[in-house]
Amino acid sequence: MQYPEDYAHLIELQKLDNKIDTLEKEIRDLPEKLNRINNEIESLKKAFSGLDEELKKKEVSLREKNAEYNAEREKLERFKKQLLEIKNNDEYRAMLQQIENQKKVVEKRENDIIEVDEELEEFKRVLPEKKNAIQKQISEKVEELEKTRNKEGVLKERVSTLLKKREKIEENIKVSYLRKYERLRKKGFNKVLVPIKRILGMEGEEAYVCTGCNSTVPFEISLKVREGEAFLRCENCGRFLYFEEKEENDG
Template structure:
């Protein structure tokens, strides 16, 4: 806490404490945001785990599917062979020349069909073999990812109480500072905060503009006229940015450190 206070010694004490108070409020807001986002983040991780588990299942199903298709292809092969045997047998009984030639032609066709099925079977067997070999590694990769996501999820589940504790510590600290600020000063701040300003007091920042060094409001980036930036740097409290209406301060210590 003392760190903040030294930085703003140039300002009247109330203003200095108010700036410290706001720094705490911004911290508290951030922790509250984190806390509010937690259930959504946990839900997202749960969904991720579910989809990884499905992916794992689908690998086994894919294997079964490939095995089934190969069995079907093999029985197709046997049927085609049986048909070929039948044609050959029928050939022996044919007396007519034209019919004989037609049957020979059909036999040739059947042989080509069988060749094609054989080629398909070889391809399918190779593919199945590759798939089987790659399966343990693929499963392992998914299982490892599931474990990682699980532990991330557990971490977030434990975070809830940690964040709540952080907030209560920060609120206690806030209360101590609040007590040291005049009520009228505090009200000015609370009023703007209630309007939705997360930052009511903002530092002015030095930049290199077209005409040399100039000061801008760090919230809205508009240029602060020279006389206003002088007032702020001389330690005048509650000087407002003409553009966004926030109160301006100057971080003296930063400049000395540089």
């Protein structure tokens, strides 16, 4: 199988153009990617300072619980003093009851302190570990940010290499073919030329499909394409067909 040189070059040109398109899209997407990583770093930093804020909140809460406990405790002492000054039996019994109730309140406040204190201690215990984990994530993201920043240069370098290669190939293609190709490409065809692919039918018979639209290519056309005839079109989508030996191995 031997295609006319122009046709073979055109196929090569398209492969290059597709590579260049992919790289250029990657370059266009870089700012958004940088933005995303920056946002991720920001929220990690927020999470980090959030841990210190949470610690402060828990410490404040413990101080409040202590103050509440002390207030209830003083109240209990006051009731006990008042009891000594009561002469009336009914009032005495009422005060005794009040003291019992207040003892329960004091006990409840004491349990609150224990609970908050345990929570605080546990939080302090795991805090360094949590901070380290976030710190590590931040470093990783900063590294990713750096890499992504450098990537723009690398990608542009590759594009310029491919563009030079493209110029050389272009010189070998008839201008009328080039125009035709570029016109179709501008219309949004990233595949102006597509390989045909061998498939096996239900009866095990050989057939070829256009890989642009997946429709079956009539046998006589696929034969001519395989024999090296150029610019034969798919009857369904109108793309130019070609044949690559390696397709045979794909089954």
